[in-house]
Amino acid sequence: MIITGSVIMVMPGTSQSVEKELLAFPQVTLQGKSDSGMDMIVNIEADDHNELESLCQKIKDTIPAIVDIGHIYINFEDEIEKIQARTWQDYYAPNE
Amino acid sequence: MNLTRREMIKLSAAGFAAAALNISLPGKSSGDDGIVVDKWIKGTCRFCGTGCGIYAGIRNGQLVGIRGNPKAATNFGFLCVKGFKGYVSMYHPDRLKYPMVRGEDDKFHRASWDDALNKVVNKFKELHQNFGKDSVAFYGSGQCMTEESYTFNKLWKGGFRSNMVEGNPRLCMASAVGGYITTFGADEPGGSYADIEKARTLFIVGSNMAECHPILFRRVARHKIQNPEKVNIIVCEPRLTPTARIADVWLPADPGTDLAVFHCMARELIKNNWTDSWYIENLCRFSTGAKVVDFKAYEQFLEQFTPEAVEKITRCPAANIKEAARLFGSQGPTMSLWTMGLNQRTRGVWANNLIHNLHLISGNICKEGADSFSITGQPNACGGVRETGSLCQLLPGTRSITDATARADVEKSWKIPPGAIDPKPGFHTMEMFAKLGAEDDTSKPLKAMLVSTTNPAQSLPNAPKYYKGMKDAFLVVLDIFPTRTTQLADVILPAAFIYEKGGVYGCSERRSQLTQKCVEPPGEAKADLWIAAQIAKRMGLEKLIPWNGDDAPTSYKMAWDDYRECVKLTEHTLYGITYDRLKQMEEGLQWPCPNENSPGTSRRYVRGYDPLMNMAAIVKVPSNALIYFYGDKQHEGKANVFLRPYKGAEEPPDKDYPFFLTTGRVIEQWHSGTMTMRVPEIARSKPNAYMEISPSDAKEYGIKEGDMVKITSRRGFNILPARVVKNSLPGILFVPWFDQTWDRMINRVTIDAFDAGSKQPEFKICAVKIERIGDPKDVADSYVISDVNAPFPIKI
Structure with a gap:
């Protein structure tokens, strides 16, 4: 399970509408925003990094007023344990 | 709660x-x-x-x-x-964990550190004895820590007395170095990233920042979005990249033709009085390169570059050039940012000069938000290689090796006899690999090479041309994974990742930052500095390189302090940047930083910002000068505005090879993919290279999305899937270079012609032809070389 601390940057004057539209994404928790409203502090939760990336893309596609989603912290401590347990057979690397 | x-x-x-x-x-x-x-x-x-x-x-x-x-x-x-x-x-389980030595069966076998290092040292000694001090080369990287580059450089130039020292920044930053030195007399930008948020116009040239420097691009994009009416973005780039998509003005010049665009912009600046007469009179020296001329001559020279004439040369619309000039000159302060699109060219130095010209004549430099700023590609190309002088013609402090005073100063610092440093530069990178070969080959003066933290067998242009030399010579490779280069090696020494050793990196804005060691390296892998120091010790040079202990933080600090002393009285002084300060400071420090009370320098050459303006022991600056380019060799405090003639690419398209090929990075992958391709999420998102082609060209050649195509130059070919994209202009193809798979290693195709001044190769431009060879095929194999004994894909 991944939990991020992220910043969603929105177009000026759109923070309230974006806030409402974000309610459609239960994986996103709004924690606060800047005085201008253009920077929203959120958590995004996803099963793995791939899901996180596709979720972020979906959010941006669904809400055009979002300019950018930037991650400051990604908590993937469960993932690390899996990574450390991997062997090379877990990676797809066919010989030439 | x-x-x-x-x-x-x-x-x-x-x-x-x-x-x-x-x-x-x-x-x-x-x-x-x-x-x-x-x-x-x-x-x-x-x-x-x-x-x-x-x-x-x-x-x-x-x-x-x-x-x-x-x-x-x-x-x-x-x-x-x-x-x-x-x-x-x-x-990743592929990490190199033990020293490996190639045996008589041509396979690698695990060895002890003693055996591996002794083999390296004995061979180096033998070659020095039989072929002279210049028979063994070092080829480093802009990813080595500063302490490592400095140590290898000191070992070679001070210990072996050989200037056969190069690094992969030659392939990415040399033209920027040449541009800064020829224009300002000193390397590296004067400003800082903080100028981004102060600029009103940002001129991004030959840089897909959105993918290659995404965090800097975020700063640019945020600045634009927060000030949409006040901030202007100009992007000069042949592809409509994610970077170009935020531009107010896009200058889509054909690859290699942008010199004409820059001259045209200068002409527009002058014609419309968007120039700064004080800067022109006090800070500019106009030069053809051979002789000094006056401003009038410059103005006359530019007359040939009318917007309409330049449109014919470049395909860049005249109206776009005029508007770009207006924004650059009248809506400042203006900051230019560029990377490889400008540098990786046979006219890379000239292209850099012409950007500096625009800033100088319009007064857009040495002010808040105004700078001519080259972004470096690698994390430590600036700090580690340029500043430590780890190139064949340099000494620490980016001083020229041909400068007798600089040599004497370094000899004194290194406590080696006067005259010990050879005044003759060694071979630059392309010459080095061209002259590397077997002991019995009299045409090849270089007989051995130690390669650290880079993968030239994949990253050199026209790479296969150089394989025989690498294979025939005695090749030692320090790395963390098997690569195309380790496949050609005789000895592989397993190195440590940055967080397994620590050390200092110096980024594009002259900022040094310390990484502290976090964890132990795996198996028997060792910090690169330990490896360098052990080679020195075993070659009898322990006094020169005494930091050979097992405790990495102690050794790295010793090397850093030695380096600080060596460059103490240079324009690049970072004497005040101590380990203690770097540990305490969250943001690191920018040089010049001449003492421990100095806060560092955010803006060079400007009184009140740059401490060197008042330090006669380092540079002489008139007391009444507010701005003074103290690197000026004429001691006038001026910068050169060059009247460089127009010249296009070395190999433009023709009837046999009708397309431009340009290469580059993508956001997910780093360089030759040896690290990032081993991150599963990254590998899945960009598992293979591909060829981007415009819809009209694709239609003409009967190519559909995903079809397999053969892309051929005069040197070699690749077979890879096509991506039909609207962001490529007709006639221009793009292939990223991260893929290790033999069929998709694009440096089999690129050209190894290089800039006469900087010796940087023209990765960005060559002529190719294409043919569709089949239907879509699944090539998303995320290929990496997992086994050091995997056979090389061709017989050498």
Whole structure:
């Protein structure tokens, strides 16, 4: 399970509408925003990094007023344990 | 308040993000109670030249997470996918863990460190004895730590008395170095990243920042979005990249033709009085390169570059050039930012000069928001290689090896006899690989090479041309994974990842930042500095390189202090940048930083900002000068505005090879993919290289999305899938270079012609032809070389 601390940057004057539209994404928790409203502090939760990336893309596609989603912290401590347990057979690397 | 652990993690994660933007989250905990690590250790990212500050989370001796450092002046806490995930490759099972020596059966066999190092040292001694001091070369990297590059450079130039020292920054930054030195007399930009937010016009040239420097691009994009009416973006780039998509003005010039665009912009600046007469009179010297001329001659020279004439040369619309000039000259302050699109050219130095011209004549330099700023590609190309002088013609402090005073100063610092440093530059990178070969080949003066932290068998242009030399010579490779280069090696020495050793990186804005050692390297892998120092010790040079102990932090600090002393009285002084200060400071320090009280320098050449303006022991500056380019060899404090003639690419398209090929990076992958392709998420998102082609060209050649195509130059070919994209102009193809798969290694195709001044090759431009060879095929194999004994794909 991944939990991020992220910043969603929105177009000026759109923070309230974006806030409402974000309610459609239960994986996103709004924690606060800047005085201008253009920077929203959120958590995004996803099963793995791939899901996180596709979720972020979906959010941006669904809400055009979002300019950018930037991650400051990604908590993937469960993932690390899996990574450390991997062997090379877990990676797809066919010989030439 | 009774919070679950998940809620605690969420609040802590939000707290990190809020801190980055200085936003308070009232009533909520922003501590890190929910994040289970033993400690957070400060460091830097190693996956581009931005120099993003990070904190590495350590638990039970393992690195378990990365977060951005909100107090870092480079990234304010933001990281890109490589920054977050790249470190995962540290734990990949393919890591090189033991020294390996090639046996008589042509296979690698595990060896002890003693045996491997003795083999290296004995061979180097033998070659020195039989073929002279210049028979053994060092080829380093803009990813080595500063202490490592400095040590190898000192070992070669001070110990072996040989200038056969090069590094892969020759392939990416040499033209920027040449541009700064020929224009200003001194390398590296004068301003800082902070100028981005102060600029009103940003001129981005030959740089797909959105993918190659995503965190810097974020700063540019945020600045634009927060000030949409005030901030203007110009992008000069042949592809409509994600960077170009935010531009107010796009200048789509054909590859290699932009010299004409820059001259045309200069002409427009002058015609419309968007120039600064004080700068022109006091800070500009007009020069053909051979002789000094006056401003009038410059004006007359530019007359040939009318917008209409330039449109014919470049395909760039005249109206776009005029508008770009207007924004550049009348809507400043203006900051230019560029990378490889300008540098990786046979006219790379000239292209750099012409950007500087625009800034100088319009007065857009040495002011807030105004600078001519080259972004470096690698994390330590500036700090590690340019500043330590780890190229064949340089000494520490980016001083010329042909400068007798500089040699004497370094000899004194290194406590070696006067005259010990050879005044003759060694071979530059392309010459080095061309002259590397077998002991019985009298045409090849170089008989051995030690390669550290780079993969020339994949990254050299026209790479196969150089394989025989690498295979025939005695090749020693320090790396963390098997690569195309280790496949050609005789000895492989397993090195440590940045977080397994620590050390200093210096990023594009002259900022030095310390990464502290976080964890132990795997198996018997060793810090690169230890390897360098052990070679020195075994070659009888322990007094020169005494930092050969097992404790990495101690050794790296000793090397850093030695380096600080060596460059103490140079224009690049970082004497005041001590390990203690770097440990304490979240954002590191920018040189010049001449003493421990200095806060560093955000803007060079300007009184009140640059401490060297008042330090006669280092540079002489008239007391009444507010701005003074003290690197000027004429001692007039001026910069050169060059009347460079127009010249296009070395190999433009013709009837046999009708397309331009340009190459580059993508956001997910780093360089030759040896690390990032081992991060599963990254590998899945960009598992193979491809060829981008415009819809009209695709139609003409009967190519559909995903079809397999053969792309052929006069040197070699690739077979890879096509991507039909609207962002390529007709006639221009793009292939990223990260893929290790033989069929998709694009440097089999690129040209090895290089700039006469900087010796940097023209990776960005060559002529190719294409043919459709089949239907779509699944090539998403995320290929990496896992076995050091995997056979090389061709017989050499």
